[in-house]
Amino acid sequence: MNTLISTTESVFGHLLANQPIPNTDKAVKKLLKEHGVLVEFMFLNGLKFIRNPQKLLSVDYVILDIYILIGSDDSEALNKILQDYYEYEPQPDDESADELSFDKAKGRLIPVAGYQLYIELVMALGFPKEHILFCSNHAEEQKDIQAVFKQAKIELPLLLSKDDKAEVQAWVKERR
Numbered sequence: 001m002n003t004l005i006s007t008t009e010s011v012f013g014h015l016l017a018n019q020p021i022p023n024t025d026k027a028v029k030k031l032l033k034e035h036g037v038l039v040e041f042m043f044l045n046g047l048k049f050i051r052n053p054q055k056l057l058s059v060d061y062v063i064l065d066i067y068i069l070i071g072s073d074d075s076e077a078l079n080k081i082l083q084d085y086y087e088y089e090p091q092p093d094d095e096s097a098d099e100l101s102f103d104k105a106k107g108r109l110i111p112v113a114g115y116q117l118y119i120e121l122v123m124a125l126g127f128p129k130e131h132i133l134f135c136s137n138h139a140e141e142q143k144d145i146q147a148v149f150k151q152a153k154i155e156l157p158l159l160l161s162k163d164d165k166a167e168v169q170a171w172v173k174e175r176r
Contacts, residue, residue, distance in 0.1 A: 003137075004028060010162040011063065011135060012037060014169045015176070036176075042071030043113045044078060050121055051077075061131045061175045062121060066141045068113035070106055081116060082106060111141065115148045118157065133171055134159040 005021045008028055015035050022028055025041045032039050038059060040046040046068065049055050070078065082088035088105030091098035109116065114134060121127040134157055136142050142159060149156045160168050 007065075007137070007162055008032070010165045011168050011172060013165065014173055041069070043068045043109070043117070044071035044075050046117050047077060047120065050117065050125065050127075056125065056127070061133070062127065063133045063135055063172070064114040064117055066114040066134060066136045066145045067111050068117075070110060070113065078106075082109060085109075085116070111144050112148050115145055129157055131175075132157050133168075135162050135168060136160075137162050 002023055004025065005023055008016075008021045012032060012035070015037070016031070019031070022031060029039055029041075038049070038055075040049050050062075079088065079090070082102065082105040083090070086105040086108045087101075089101050091101060118129075118132060118134070121132065122129045134145060136145070136159065142161070145159065146156055158171075160171065162168060
């Protein structure tokens with residue numbers, strides 16, 4: 001079973017009442033939207049969503065994955081985040097060195113991209129931290145995110161494993 005299907009089942013299975021889950025991002029987004037759930041699969045799309053006041057006001061709760069793929073690389077917002085927090089040093093005179101620096105910084109962001117979205121939501125936008133759930137697939141991801149929060153001296157929000165379907169689905173059900 002692919003990750004998209006298994007993750008959707010783990011988190012929203014009760015909501016979908018055993019409906020077949022499609023195997024493309026677009027189809028899953030459409031299916032979940034029919035059930036009142038808005039979802040983004042890429043970091044940059046999530047960042048755009050939460051930075052759009054109209055969209056953010058349309059949600060009461062947020063579920064963040066820890067490890068999130070970034071998306072297209074042509075974003076000024078991404079460049080700023082990578083420069084400010086992930087050691088990206090633009091090299092305007094050396095395209096190869098610039099690409100290497102960018103890729104290394106992006107590689108440092110991916111395993112903790114959910115943290116970056118959390119900080120944006122809570123610190124910059126004042127979203128209630130009690131309305132955010134972190135989910136992860138692997139114990140290693142949980143250790144990474146715990147370390148990032150500890151280093152920043154910020155209390156770790158609720159963090160559940162997607163493997164614990166009953167607990168994750170109960171959180172979602174209670175908040176619907």
